[in-house]
Amino acid sequence: APVSIDLAETDAAKIGTLRKSGDKEHTGEGVKRIKVQGRVQRVAKQGGLIFVWLRRGMAIMQCVLAGDLAKTYDALVLVRETSMEIVGELWELPAGTHAPLNRELHADFFRIIAAAPGGDDAFVTRVPNDFDTTSSQASEALLNLRHLTLRHDKPAAVMFVRSVLEGAFHTAYRELAVTKVSPPALVQTQVEGGSTLFSLDYYGEPAYLTQSSQLYLETCLPSLGDVYCVEKSFRAEKSLTRRHLSEYTHVEAELDFIPFESLLDHIESIICRVVDLTLADPIAAKIIKEYNPDFERPSQPFMRMRYSDAIDWLRAKDIKNEEGNDHTFGDDIAEAAERRMTDEINRPIMLTHFPAGIKAFYMQRASDDDRVTESVDVLMPGVGEIVGGSMRIWDHDQLLAAYKREGLDPAPYYWYTDQRKYGGSPHGGYGLGLERLIVWLLKLWTVREACLYPRYMGRCRP
């Protein structure tokens, strides 16, 4: 009976020895009969041979149908995405030819498991491989077919790196003894302002899809110590940009009894550790090299720049604000200006000490300048902001004053306020947009490419 193997299997004990190509004298000792299953990635006819690239997950095997097998009806009408089983011997490649893992399966039998259609309905007709994600029309049409385009090389590669990256975060936090928790998605409090809330009717009560798990993470500090989560956050962003989604994966952490400087050090080392762990995966490393050949692990320490210095920098470079005027202290630095600054400086920047007026209600003021907060955005070349973080107000009365200033009813925040009653502490945390990190790592055009099924204004399918 043939041995079933994965397409990427290399263990000699399982696959046996490869038959030497062109070696008529080979006794066949150690050569095994192999059985594989997968979907057709590519079919090429050459002479009397049919070369089938069989795909299963990310792995590919070149298979050769020859002689009578290549003349069967099923072989002659074979098209991309047909699933099939092939049985035969693994051979070394003829000199000067190339195939994955330098081998090919010489079939003596094959069986169609489910044939894919040809003609107008053929996979290659419906979803051509070379799409341009920067053209909005093409990308909308292709996103309607995301369930099929995911079978293309690049989307599959991006999803693979994403999986490695998520695993790397779990490893990196475990190394630092930060505990994972899973806060709720259905909430009754806002975190990052009312304008991007998705509201819903919750058994007759108003509720929202969470914008950030931060407030919940803060409540875990007294019981679990430092905590993190990797959850979905939701923002009703009313604009279409390359870096805004309505649903994104938010990596958030909260650290207890720390000063601001330690928060900055931690953020920088988590990013570097996660990059190192990802590069340590050989497949992920190969994909990063392919799509972002110039990628370099960022060196520590990151450049640190105060918001007020960024305003001076923008003025010196004559980069205007959204109204077309010179930037002045108190301006929100808009996406375009932020990208220009980050691309020009061309290294990670930790932008700190934003004015209180443009930041969230919960941020702690700086001890040396009451106008600004102990806050940080991490900016990366090619994408801009990937992390937002801060120290949190931990004094009870200051928090009540912050609700008031922001026009927030403190009632639904009773549980958050209580933290300041029972053993408050200087603490801080941050949120990192996973899709934006992926855009930076793989030099993608937009965060939409970093999602399995992106959600943004106007798109909620498939």
Ligand code: 4AD
């Ligand atoms: O700066 P933000 O809004 O910060 C917070 O939500 C904090 N409460 C997080 C915390 O301290 N625990 O968002 C943090 C990060 C941004 O830097 C960005 O990477 C990402 O979340 N992000 C988005 N990513 C994709 N689409 C959107 N609409 C995003 N909004 C924020």
